[in-house]
Amino acid sequence: MQSSCAVSTVRVAPSAGYTAPLTGREMMLENPYRPWPARITSITEMTAAEKLFEMRIIDERIREAFHHSPGQFVEVSLFGIGEAPFSISSSPSKQGFIELCVRRAGAFTEALHGMQCGDIVGLRGPFGRGFPFEDMRKHDVLLVAGGLGIAPLRALINNIHDERSDFGKVTIIYGAKTPAELMFRDQFEMWRHRNDFDLYLTVDVPDETWSGEVGLVTQPFERLEIDARNTFGAICGPPVMYSFVIEAMRKKHISYDHIYVSFERHMKCGMGKCGHCQIGHQYVCIDGPVFNYWEAKNIQGSM
């Protein structure tokens, strides 16, 4: 008997014990678990523990179809070791290449740090909901980054930079434990020089080279003049940082739904299924990783 329950492009005429292989272009296009080969085109050492990897998807058709928004992430594969999510650090306006800032923090990142230019990794994505870049246009933007939290925010900063005339006052507060742990310093010095951004750099523990601020990222808030009704806040950093920074932004009367935070979780599938990144009723991988504070407040267990 011919069955009409055909699987994908394969006609299934089943008999006992018969197995139908799932093949064909349809499946290739549809399989979202399949990583695509990408070549490492540049590696920049940022700090003792962090490197910036520039990657290029090899297949032209896939590469040209790849579009991301700031705040989104990709899944990187090193076959035999596994797969891990990384937020994209480059602006969408930089086409054809993807930059990932990777901290050495475990077996996977250790292996990635050992790779050379020209090596191949697997890549799939982009996944998730990023920052509301289009809504942010014509507004002032206050960005607060702590530690590695600069990685996703840098995509947003660079994207704003590329379309700078479309934005109002843009303020960046970036804190790290020590001066040696500050990343993207060349870029920040350049921006400060051009007066595109008001940049506040702060460290917890200064050394003899440090002439900037010392203390929490909320410290510069006292001096900020914020037009609350016209400002978007964007925050990314270690979990402990969020409540302090949100409180500081709320004190400046920035609306609940104009304060955006990016959450870190272990997104394994990236597609709202495997459950590892779940908080309350939300999946960080599809509902986030960027949430506004109102949404975050309504997620049980988010902060």
Add this chain to the structure above:
Amino acid sequence: MLYRVIEAAEIPLLVRAFMESYEVVAPVKRGRTHTFDVVEDPARIDLDYETTVISPKKYFLPSKETLLTFDVAGNEVTDYTAEVTPRVVFGAHACDINAINRLDLVFKEGPYADPYYVARRNATLIVGISCMPNENCFCHLWDSDEARFGYDLFLQNIGDKYLVSISSVEAANILEASCNPQVATDEDRIAFRKATRRRQESFNRDIPDIQEVAMLMDAFHKDPFWEELGERCLGCTACSAACPTCYCFDIYDVLDPGGKTGRRERAWDSCTAPQFALVAGGHNFRGSRRGRVRHRMYHKLNGFLANHDHMLCVGCGRCVVSCKARINPIEVLGFFKEKGAHDAE
């Protein structure tokens, strides 16, 4: 929907007809309980079963499966095709069919369809069977005691006959070719009404009916009750394995012994496993048993509902048996019942 009536004696004919084109899996007796297993002889099937340890979800989301194979040196994927066996799940209860309908919301109808799941779902026919509740069943509380869709045939026992709901063309063809389906008579309809009423009246009335449970999950999110419940959890994850709606999984790579090739697998995982929400660098976002147990219950009784308008619990009662620490939705309902009584005083 189309209804017809067949004799109970025709069931083996129907099963045999399915066997000509499909692998048939059905409840068979194993030890003191039942399990879904491949059957080659219709006589092995026991349709009068209470429940199975594992639900038919294993035929759509296997406990372990290969997503792709790879070559290590080139860091490239070598194959990512799935093998799908055309299959009939014969004798699924309404709760388990409703559970598969829940899985569909995530794996078939979500923003990213899961090709492995969808292939299996499309290649599988489901024949449902009516049942009577045991003391752990509470499907009626979540409106899961009837399957309204998601099956190909549903057999409602009406004495020595079955009233068959026919939902798909494939199943209709096989039913007509193998049996002698009759138009339902008034007598059949009365028998159907009696049978469903008998089921509805047979639920364990000691299980509290708290319809506002979702709201209460939010309202009592910080209650010490969760500490007490969490303290008991052994982290064994049997609850998730037994649960027909639990679908979380882990993804990991397995190297072949030579170390040059390997495969990427996924396997059932559970949010009650201690390392489930661990991230690189060592931070665990749900590092306490309280947090993990509460999260699981919250997703079942509130979170999934918020996104999909259905509970992620069908009241099948499997976790009541599988959890050796007595952590299950009935306990949660009991807490809310006590709490409500206490606060009302």
